[in-house]
Amino acid sequence: MKQLTFFTLFFITTSLFSQEFKTPVEYLQYIGKQEENITKETWKYTKTIAHSTSGRKIENTRKNLIKSIQNAKLNILKLKDGYKGDVEFRDIILEYLRVSEIIITEDYSKIIDLQEVSDQSYDFMEAYVKMQDLVNQRMDDEHEKLNLGQKSFALKYNITISEAQSELGKKMKLSNEVFEYRSVLYLIFFKCNVTDSNLSKAILAKDLSAIQQNSSSLASYVEEGLEKIKAIKPFKNDASLINSTKKSLELYKKTTVEQIPVIIDFFMFNTKFEAAKLNIEKKKPADRTKEEVDNFNAMVKDVNVKINNFNNINSKFDQEKNQLTNSWNSTATQFVSKHVPNE
Incomplete structure (x- = not known):
């Protein structure tokens, strides 16, 4: 089963304890920290599905992922003025988090419903796999909007952001490839x-x-x-x-x-x-x-x-x-x- 993934382009790990940002870089650092927490929980969720047969453990990691999204949303909501009154990127982040939460909750439930009947016919199984693909594509689309928002903010404030992928991002990309590969052969079988x-x-x-x-x-x-x-x-x-x-x-x-x-x-x-x-x-x-x-x-x-x-x-x-x-x-x-x- 292909898993939901969140690939982050934020690679700044400095901890900030204030929401009064002196520079746009500090603003990105704060937002990047929220995204980093979500990415870590997403990876835990992906690993659990790949290596565990415990339904309870998988569900617990999914709940932790949802909680990390909700916490990030609360923290971003506190940035009422964004960066010195510029709230455009903040609003893009909030929309991304809003959709992410829907995907992990509502869309995930749809996938579970399809999974329960998937073994009854090839059409049901194909619908189950396609639903996973659609959900992942939706997540990719939302993340692309996030990336464009980040690049727009960086361009506005003359910030250079590394496009290199983090080690965690590489692992998550690999896991997606693994699940996709398995799904192709599973449908044939x-x-x-x-x-x-x-x-x-x-x-x-x-x-x-x-x-x-x-x-x-x-x-x-x-x-x-x-x-x-x-x-x-x-x-x-x-x-x-x-x-x-x-x-x-x-x-x-x-x-x-x-x-x-x-x-x-x-x-x-x-x-x-x-x-x-x-x-x-x-x-x-x-x-x-x-x-x-x-x-x-x-x-x-x-x-x-x-x-x-x-x-x-x-x-x-x-x-x-x-x-x-x-x-x-x-x-x-x-x-x-x-x-x-x-x-």
């Missing part, structure tokens, strides 16, 4: 995974039409996914997630080629068998011809063989797919933990 799940439901329901339809869709999605994977390069020489996704898709392809034909053959034959069984049971033993009895006995032998094949191949593929799903999830967790710094 999930599209096949959820279709295979629907296929399994159709098999349990003995719905031949649904089996054929989902099998056809699965085969198509596998080819689509394998083609997309060809264009994805390893992340910093780490191809683990690519390999895991490819391996999963190859098993789904085997499902459509090896498992489903056996299942379809069994259901079609079993339909004929049940009809033959019903037909012969309607007749009294004395009324049954030798040919009818011999044909039915042959079908009994065949259906027993097919039942055995049906059970064996289902058991084999179900076990392999469960293992690969667990393996993909484990690989994704390790991938994020490896590439998102934990310091």
Whole structure:
């Protein structure tokens, strides 16, 4: 999951204890300190999501992030005169903080709502991922407005501001890249995974039409996914997630080629068998011809063989797919933990 990020361009760490600013640089120092606190809490939030499975811990860090935004807003609100009556940049900061709080509270809630139903269908999962992208883009847009406001203020007062990115900013940028990379491969994997799940439901329901339809869709999605994977390069020489996704898709392809034909053959034959069984049971033993009895006995032998094949191949593929799903999830967790710094 891509995380919300706040990249700061303020790199002045001098602490100020007064809101009476003698120079515009002191004014930027004060504002930069507020932004620095938010950035630190944002990084804690990002790290927690990357390295923790505790929902409570993640939620607590989110609350701390919200609190840091609210505190910064209160501190900036105290600057009633901005810098010697110039409140333009102060107002830009306040608007940025206002929108940031909305994003972390209201937009985050929307993401959680989508997450709760995301595994029900590919469309829901895609909507969930897109919502995260939209929220992050909104945050980026707001931050760009902030940067432009800062540059305008600096230009007005002949201040040179470093455009170099802080170490924390670099870490947060890297974490975004990690989550984006994982999301791309996850959507490829999930599209096949959820279709295979629907296929399994159709098999349990003995719905031949649904089996054929989902099998056809699965085969198509596998080819689509394998083609997309060809264009994805390893992340910093780490191809683990690519390999895991490819391996999963190859098993789904085997499902459509090896498992489903056996299942379809069994259901079609079993339909004929049940009809033959019903037909012969309607007749009294004395009324049954030798040919009818011999044909039915042959079908009994065949259906027993097919039942055995049906059970064996289902058991084999179900076990392999469960293992690969667990393996993909484990690989994704390790991938994020490896590439998102934990310091």
